[in-house]
Amino acid sequence: MAELLQLLISGLAAGSIYALAAVGFTLLWQASQTINFAQGEFVMLPAFFVLIGMTVFGLPLWLSIVFGLALALLILGVAFKRLIVEPMLPHGTLPLVIATIALGLLMKESVKEFYGATAQPFPAIFPQTVYNVAGASVSVQDICNLIVSMLAIGSLQLFLNRTRTGRCMQATAQNPAVAEVLGVNVKRMVLYTFLINAALATIASVLISPIYLAKFSNGETLGLVAFIAAIVGGFNQIRGALVGGLLIGVIDNLSAVYVSSEYRSAMPLILLIAIILLRPQGLLGTPEGRTV
């Protein structure tokens, strides 16, 4: 029982970070039909921006995080939208899929060449003390990660539902043509979406790097997990991505212990296939009309 509790908590903590990446993924899909295959690398990269801030410019940790966030907004947000997504949107999803695959490769290889191929230690933001709660060891870091990600997603949800800009963004996601007619600045709303995705990726990066260390290849698994979480939860719902992320985190942790460590990473994939077969719109998603 204690073991189960421990696994649940660490699973939820990891899952909440996956959820950050998955929510960003979902937002991009809704706003611009971009299936971002570089999402994992988007989470890997900001950690290195922060490290550059600390080692090259000698900034303290909090200032480096601000520096990393600014760079991420600029590169992963504005530049990604302006230089890659915008010119390709009229040509459909496929060339964009290929371009994001290439972008992921570009980011991964650049980090490997210009920063280093070895895993870099990343300073922890939260204390790493471990408490004993009812026989289960619970680390403060896990709890704090869970709280920070929940706060981030919660405030995003509030922003989208309660503010004028947020509602305009939702309108854009649902029907860009009608939104434009009603006077929404569609291009700007799409840009906001990209900025939010970059910010979510930065938060996820800063939270996950102290645990996994910052490494150029981190994006491979993270991208796949974000992807699965987004589909399992429901491609058209932020709540869905949240539930999907948490679920994948918990299943991943449980199957490592109760199934087998060899097939640990198979469990989320089996869940993915099962969801697509049984409930293609995702756990919380609403069915989209068939295209044909």
Add this chain to the structure above:
Amino acid sequence: MTRSRITLLALAIAALVVAPLGQGNYIIYTLCSWLVFSIAAMGLNLTLGYAGQVSLAQAGFMGIGAYITALMTLNGVHWSLAAFISIVSSFAVGLALGYPALRVQHHFLAFVTLAFNTLLFLVLRNEEEITGGSFGLVGMPRPSFFGISTDGNLPFYYFSLVCFLLSTGVLWWILRSPWGRAFKALRENPIRAESLGLKIRRQTLLAFAIGSAFGGLAGAMQTPLVQFIEPGSFALIHSLKILLMVVVGGSGFFFGPMLGAAVVILLPELLRFTEGYYLIIYAALVIVLMVYSPNGLIGLGQKLLEKVRPKHEARHDLKQGVSL
């Protein structure tokens, strides 16, 4: 086919026959590898370029073919039978995978195949008793036909070339048959195709399964070519590589995948002098190509040609009707 096209085709085949003569082993190996990946990419082009479905498991189907062929030839079965079984199994797996996935929205086949490829990799790596785990399988024999052995690199090249030409022919025939033309109809205007009585789902499923079968054949050829297979060669990243070949060459063009495979296989060799930076340059080139010409290199070529050639201007008032 016009006369000039036939001449061009004959010239191209002659060039392929002459290409390896007097070359070193490494170049012949690279050429063989190009032929193998061309077959895989041609199959994916049927799925992607003609039926409009994204499959991210082409390397997985190559893996199915490669492992089946390896296990059978290691046990003394002749290559041709092993290859046949590989093709049939890939086709069957394609059907089983595509049937449920194509029930739902268009992009779901991409997700299912992505999961399938990753799962297959795990199975190949973990079931050590059958697949040799991460050490892989070694020592698969190269086939011999009517007493002619393909052990040497040059004979093996010609063996690959024959397989390549045969599969090109089969694909050409499929696309020319009324049944294959339906694929094109589907891509150009699915709603109209359906209104004319085409079963969209069945056609797409068949395209995907046939495309997968080509992947199985490519895998069956990979085994005797490399004579060493391991799970890593069939991981998701290689499926993305094959997808890249199709799109870089020009998806939906018959010769696109061949060109794309040549670029994807040869470019790293050409960029070798840049050492560690080659993947960076390579990725950047792909992004630029996609931004500038989403139809790949053939599309780019057509774009450039159009600037020189006099244009046939279509009636603009008809354009609206096409996109309805």
